[in-house]
Amino acid sequence: MRTSIVTGADPVIVAATAARLAIASAADHRQTLIVDLDPVEIPLSRTFRERAEPGTTDALARAFTWREVARPVGSSDGLPITLLPAGTERQDFVSGTERQELMDSFTRLRATYELTIVAAPPGQMAVAGTLVDASPVILTATV
Numbered sequence: 557m558r559t560s561i562v563t564g565a566d567p568v569i570v571a572a573t574a575a576r577l578a579i580a581s582a583a584d585h586r587q588t589l590i591v592d593l594d595p596v597e598i599p600l601s602r603t604f605r606e607r608a609e610p611g612t613t614d615a616l617a618r619a620f621t622w623r624e625v626a627r628p629v630g631s632s633d634g635l636p637i638t639l640l641p642a643g644t645e646r647q648d649f650v651s652g653t654e655r656q657e658l659m660d661s662f663t664r665l666r667a668t669y670e671l672t673i674v675a676a677p678p679g680q681m682a683v684a685g686t687l688v689d690a691s692p693v694i695l696t697a698t699v
Contacts, residue, residue, distance in 0.1 A: 611643025
């Protein structure tokens, strides 16, 4: 599966880079999943003008399923992009066997897409790595 993680200190640049990658992929007729891991700044939700809740953090806490939080965001433009918005600020994530079942269900969801892009602030890289292990990382920076 094709995956990548976009990260950097500026959430607006991270979101813009991830969104542009998703749009380019979708314009090439690839089913694209884009995941926001920043529930504080909610940059991707703002970029796509979508509400941030429920979202990824809510799915990680098993308050919602992955499919319940997934939203098509490019359909009005004919682009096959699905957004997993950031969700609410929370820390009550599941662990143990529940966590493994959750990650397995995310892997099944991700398998239905040709490209998965995770936009993550530097503090969420561990979570990003569990969602899309051993993925190339795109580090954004401003000069």
